[in-house]
Amino acid sequence: AQSVTQLGSHVSVSEGALVLLRCNYSSSVPPYLFWYVQYPNQGLQLLLKYTSAATLVKGINGFEAEFKKSETSFHLTKPSAHMSDAAEYFCAVSPNTGGFKTIFGAGTRLFVKA
Amino acid sequence: DAGVTQSPTHLIKTRGQQVTLRCSPISGHKSVSWYQQVLGQGPQFIFQYYEKEERGRGNFPDRFSARQFPNYSSELNVNALLLGDSALYLCASSPGARQETQYFGPGTRLLVL
Numbered sequence: 001a002q003s004v005t006q007l008g009s010h011v012s013v014s015e016g017a018l019v020l021l022r023c024n025y026s027s028s029v030p031p032y033l034f035w036y037v038q039y040p041n042q043g044l045q046l047l048l049k050y051t052s053a054a055t056l057v058k059g060i061n062g063f064e065a066e067f068k069k070s071e072t073s074f075h076l077t078k079p080s081a082h083m084s085d086a087a088e089y090f091c092a093v094s095p096n097t098g099g100f101k102t103i104f105g106a107g108t109r110l111f112v113k114a
Numbered sequence: 115d116a117g118v119t120q121s122p123t124h125l126i127k128t129r130g131q132q133v134t135l136r137c138s139p140i141s142g143h144k145s146v147s148w149y150q151q152v153l154g155q156g157p158q159f160i161f162q163y164y165e166k167e168e169r170g171r172g173n174f175p176d177r178f179s180a181r182q183f184p185n186y187s188s189e190l191n192v193n194a195l196l197l198g199d200s201a202l203y204l205c206a207s208s209p210g211a212r213q214e215t216q217y218f219g220p221g222t223r224l225l226v227l
Contacts, residue, residue, distance in 0.1 A: 004156075032214055043118075043204055043218035044157070051214060090156050094214075101170050102147070102216070104156035 002027045002093050006105035014113045019063075019078040021108045023091030026072060033074045034092040034102075035065055044090065050074060061085070086112045116140070118207050118219035126225045127195050135190045135222045139207030145169075146188040147216060148180055149204040157204055163188055164211040192224075200226045 007022040025031060032051050036044040048059025055067045065076045074091060088109050094102040119138045127133050139146050145164040149157035162170040163182035177193045186207075192199055202223050206216035 043220045049215060101159050106156045
């Protein structure tokens with residue numbers, strides 16, 4: 001069975017500081033991994049995805065994530081936070097062989113202080 | 115091109131009623147998935163349809179049903195509404211059967227009183 005754990009329901013950083021949002025997954029088959037962002041009262045927007053190509057994945061808005069199989073992690077980072085990055089971030093996993101179910105983590109709310 | 119559209123945007127129902135939510139995928143996308151997002155939680159997978167056939171079902175009771183039409187639009191039906199069904203219902207479309215890249219609509223916010 002697949003599962004996703006996001007460490008920290010809330011993360012607060014200062015503008016210009018490093019953003020690090022943590023995600024660990026479990027999957028019995030090679031997974032696809034995703035990070036989505038959700039702004040208030042909106043749907044989800046894909047930030048980036050890992051589909052078994054390069055382990056370091058670059059996404060939109062300066063975000064990137066690194067797939068580490070040995071640590072079953074897919075942490076999201078951004079070198080310098082901007083006020084507009086304040087939102088809810090979701091890590092998700094889906095199998096790349098068989099099954100059609102995407103499992104989302106509980107989310108991490110990112111606060112950016114001026 | 116238009117993104118994924120959902121209607122209505124907001125809905126208020128009372129317990130025991132039935133509700134139908136609608137989703138139009140991105141043009142050319144053949145797969146539609148439905149998710150329930152309760153306040154403060156991540157989205158929970160309900161269904162996936164591809165080429166009008168159900169390809170996946172999450173852990174939801176039989177009160178939840180869905181279908182996909184020949185034009186690939188989809189409806190989600192929920193019968194005998196409970197207070198706990200209050201949530202944001204998200205629809206996502208993708209080009210093929212695999213949920214490799216899903217594009218989400220803005221959602222329908224359902225409140226059950």
